[in-house]
Amino acid sequence: MTVMPKDAIFTPVEAHARAAEAKGFYHVDTWVFDLDNTLYPASSRLFDQIDAKITAYVMARSGLDGLSARALQKFYYRTHGTTLRGMMTEDGLDPDEFLAFVHDIDHSVLAPAPALAEGIARLPGRRFVLTNGSRRHAESVIARLGVAELFEDVFDIAAAGYVPKPEAEAYRLFLDLHGIEPAKAAMFEDLSKNLVIPHALGMRTVLVTPQDGEPEGLERLTAPDDADAAPHVDHMTDDLPGFLAGLALVAGE
Template identity: 60%
Template sequence: MSPHVFPRLDRFRTVEAWIFDLDNTLYPAECDLFSQIDARIGAFLQDMLKLDATAARVVQKDYYRRYGTTLRGLMIEHGLPPEAFLDYVHDIDHSPLSPAPRLAEALKALPGRRFIMTNGSQRHAERVCERLGLDGLFDDIFDIAAAGHLPKPEAEAYDLFWARSAIRPAEAAMFEDLPRNLKVPHQHGMSTVLVVPRDTAAVVRENWEHEGRDDPHVDHVTDDLARFLGAVVRAIAPR
């Protein structure tokens, strides 16, 4: 599926709620912002579990794959209270992010409500939106704490989000950078959009993170979120 071809956009006419992941979705993965979080997660593990960098990396990625987030793994395997972890790993420099006026205009033009659903913290989401110039454009930020620290792709996390936001999944669209996080939304009738990096050589990911990109639960693929949303707005505009 090409990230430059947008078929069947008229299906978005029934969408009332637009739901966006945060990291590597609302901002391009090529900004490399998440590498700071990734490094701080590793440092946290080294300190907490008394591991060297190599061993900490193995634990970090194992927990991330098995539990949805490294934090969830630490909570289950070690009984870690989540607050200190979230404060530490999101204490980063957000300056690599620049204002995104095209994205802001496209978001404003979407009919209905707009949400952020993230496995990160609300404060981190707020700081990202401030840097991108997206403040005030979202009806709510549903962060990992609001989900009871249950991360995507856990089905219960989506249930909690839909209940809190009074969302009917069949009238919603989900935008994500990880294919596995689109499975549950698609099963419930949501339109799903996978946001992929433009420069894949500059973005280092585990092989499993790409699994499912071409599966039926991914309806659309784009490497330019603003461009895709602009095409959606034009496709669903009254004629």
């Protein structure tokens, strides 16, 4: 453990380490990361592509104009957790067709992220991606970021039986499949509501927020909450690589 005097002047990484110590990670041996707008910054606008494709799919399937399709998309998201789940429930949608269409995007906007890779590599124990997206999309993202080999597995929406976060069943299926003890795990997410169940299960929770000036996608805009005061959020950061580097200091590396 790194001991830091109270009157010290801290570098950004040391400041992250002090924050991490406040609700310790010493017991954590499993690290779980959301994918979109968590492992990569919202400023890449990758999720904007997905968002636009979802709207286009709703337009084509429903015959609605753009504004009406967008409103229906938001309704599905608010009511069912994801647009996919809403269309499956209310319109008998084939999920594989939907996922193939909305994730047919340009992943080349993502660049390798060596600082992120270094931070993840230094986390002791097991590492997973838990996403409401598809495995194919997740694998494309982590390959572009240069972190694919650092994760034991990707648990996608199909593996969850198309039950999305924040539903408790999605987390239960993931934890049971991999034999994870929640009290020894940490969850990183860009949506506060998706940390409610992990926190209730005993996981350390980290909310990854956009940096100043970064765009916010549909899923954040249509699901506002008071993350700053949320008891289910143990930590907040707009600098995931820096936060992970701070964790390495806490671990004494």
